[in-house]
Amino acid sequence: MGTKVRIDPGWPRFRRRTWAPAVRKGNMVFISGTAGTDEEGNLVGPGDVVAQTAQIYKKIGQLLAAAGATWDDVVWTTDYLVIDGDYQKTMDNYKRTADIRRQYFGTNFPASTAIIVEGLVSPDCLIEIEAIAVLGD
Amino acid sequence: MGTKVRIDPGWPRFRRRTWAPAVRKGNMVFISGTAGTDEEGNLVGPGDVVAQTAQIYKKIGQLLAAAGATWDDVVWTTDYLVIDGDYQKTMDNYKRTADIRRQYFGTNFPASTAIIVEGLVSPDCLIEIEAIAVLGD
Amino acid sequence: MGTKVRIDPGWPRFRRRTWAPAVRKGNMVFISGTAGTDEEGNLVGPGDVVAQTAQIYKKIGQLLAAAGATWDDVVWTTDYLVIDGDYQKTMDNYKRTADIRRQYFGTNFPASTAIIVEGLVSPDCLIEIEAIAVLGD
Numbered sequence: 001m002g003t004k005v006r007i008d009p010g011w012p013r014f015r016r017r018t019w020a021p022a023v024r025k026g027n028m029v030f031i032s033g034t035a036g037t038d039e040e041g042n043l044v045g046p047g048d049v050v051a052q053t054a055q056i057y058k059k060i061g062q063l064l065a066a067a068g069a070t071w072d073d074v075v076w077t078t079d080y081l082v083i084d085g086d087y088q089k090t091m092d093n094y095k096r097t098a099d100i101r102r103q104y105f106g107t108n109f110p111a112s113t114a115i116i117v118e119g120l121v122s123p124d125c126l127i128e129i130e131a132i133a134v135l136g137d
Numbered sequence: 138m139g140t141k142v143r144i145d146p147g148w149p150r151f152r153r154r155t156w157a158p159a160v161r162k163g164n165m166v167f168i169s170g171t172a173g174t175d176e177e178g179n180l181v182g183p184g185d186v187v188a189q190t191a192q193i194y195k196k197i198g199q200l201l202a203a204a205g206a207t208w209d210d211v212v213w214t215t216d217y218l219v220i221d222g223d224y225q226k227t228m229d230n231y232k233r234t235a236d237i238r239r240q241y242f243g244t245n246f247p248a249s250t251a252i253i254v255e256g257l258v259s260p261d262c263l264i265e266i267e268a269i270a271v272l273g274d
Numbered sequence: 275m276g277t278k279v280r281i282d283p284g285w286p287r288f289r290r291r292t293w294a295p296a297v298r299k300g301n302m303v304f305i306s307g308t309a310g311t312d313e314e315g316n317l318v319g320p321g322d323v324v325a326q327t328a329q330i331y332k333k334i335g336q337l338l339a340a341a342g343a344t345w346d347d348v349v350w351t352t353d354y355l356v357i358d359g360d361y362q363k364t365m366d367n368y369k370r371t372a373d374i375r376r377q378y379f380g381t382n383f384p385a386s387t388a389i390i391v392e393g394l395v396s397p398d399c400l401i402e403i404e405a406i407a408v409l410g411d
Contacts, residue, residue: 019386033387112156113170249293250307
């Protein structure tokens with residue numbers, strides 16, 4: 001199997017945290033709920049779920065690469081949304097993130113669930129995404 | 138391992154979505170959050186969490202069969218509930234879904250978590266369920 | 275792979291439930307959302323997220339041991355929080371649980387996500403934690 005390996009592209013804000021950005025063990029990669037923040041921890045696109053999602057996919061891509069995985073290896077994602085205005089507006093905006101998923105996955109989509117939660121650890125984020133990848137073919 | 142395989146029993150509403158109903162890779166099967174809707178996308182049992190859960194288990198059974206898995210292979214489920222009236226009523230109704238779990242799992246239960254969320258992508262659903270299965274014995 | 279094995283340290287309250295405290299199949303261990311209750315089902319530390327988290331880690335440690343796993347094998351945790359007062363107070367209290375994670379994981383942290391949900395099955399709990407472990411090295 002190999003031991004558990006911390007996957008961390010050197011993100012400075014993770015040094016003092018009590019979780020890893022991602023870990024790999026054997027052929028599996030587990031990616032923590034990822035927010036649309038930059039390396040200094042500043043939110044990219046406050047109030048803009050599309051911009052935040054684009055930043056999240058960019059960061060998950062960095063984590064996958066650091067783990068030796070590709071987007072085709074991603075089998076599972078969970079999108080955690082928070083209400084932005086009301087339910088209808090939240091869903092309308094969320095639907096506009098579909099193109100980002102097409103850009104990264106092509107048509108080779110993972111299983112996914114999206115839920116609206118009461119809140120996220122990052123106070124101003126509209127979305128966090130977590131993922132699981134299975135390496136190899 | 139084999140490559141990632143889309144598991145889709147031909148459900149017409151999934152053709153344009155940016156996620157798969159389920160995927161299999163190697164010996165693992167990942168099932169997306171599944172709602173109690175029929176093939177035309179109509180909710181089975183509006184306002185009735187037991188009827189919706191029965192429909193969800195029927196659909197997850199179809200996904201497992203399409204992936205070559207059985208209920209005994211299911212190791213993990215997450216039930217996402219939305220508030221129906223108030224907390225107590227929601228929990229009382231949810232407890233009435235236990236017989237469906239007994240019907241499908243017998244006594245060979247998976248690990249599970251149930252949480253109440255702020256909302257689901259499907260606007261009128263009271264519950265969505267996701268699952269992971271590990272094939273083989 | 276071996277068949278699915280129920281992991282249950284003999285917890286009496288689980289006998290009639292329709293899910294297992296944890297299951298192992300092959301080299302994977304799946305741990306259900308675990309609350310800070312004792313063997314009689316009484317909440318340890320009502321209103322105290324730190325005391326509840328300490329009890330949860332104690333119980334997850336029992337489940338890992340029963341599955342033949344160690345804390346180093348844990349690759350994924352999800353912390354489900356409920357609002358305690360307001361968002362800021364909830365987060366301030368939650369940050370005080372970091373020492374418990376250091377105590378159990380050292381610096382070998384898993385991938386993790388923490389979200390605030392609308393409610394948990396256990397009515398008075400402030401937190402539930404679920405986990406996945408991958409055995410072996």
